[in-house]
Amino acid sequence: MRILATFFALxxxxxxxxxxxQADRRLTREETSSLRSAMKDMNCSGGKFEFDDGKxxxxxxxCQDGKRYDxxxxxxxxxxxxxxxxxxxxxxxxxSSRKNRSNNMRDTY
Numbered sequence: 001m002r003i004l005a006t007f008f009a010l011x012x013x014x015x016x017x018x019x020x021x022q023a024d025r026r027l028t029r030e031e032t033s034s035l036r037s038a039m040k041d042m043n044c045s046g047g048k049f050e051f052d053d054g055k056x057x058x059x060x061x062x063c064q065d066g067k068r069y070d071x072x073x074x075x076x077x078x079x080x081x082x083x084x085x086x087x088x089x090x091x092x093x094x095x096s097s098r099k100n101r102s103n104n105m106r107d108t109y
Contacts, residue, residue: 024050031056038077044069060085 027035027049035049035056047061047068056073063069072081 024052027051027056034077035073038073038079039071042071042079042082044071047071055080 031051032049035058036045039045039047039058039061043064044058044061047058050057050059054075056075056077058071058073060068061071068085070081070083070085071079072083074080
């Protein structure tokens, strides 16, 4: 009987450890609207929206100064963090076919 109880205890432990963490999720229309409104108040727009670890994240938002930022908002859409996006960490732009017309060199966004 004791072996059976130990077996079920270990089985429960393994099952809970194998459960993946909550992944990023898409935002609802209401959340997207509220997030865009909060970004507009900051003179920022665009970017990739997601909800992760209990907060809203916007990757590569372009703000009024022309630079791109990673923004983090709490669940009440108040800004928690505004981090300048470095060129090295921007994914998806490597090998871009966009060209800088002034000197015929590729942009390195």
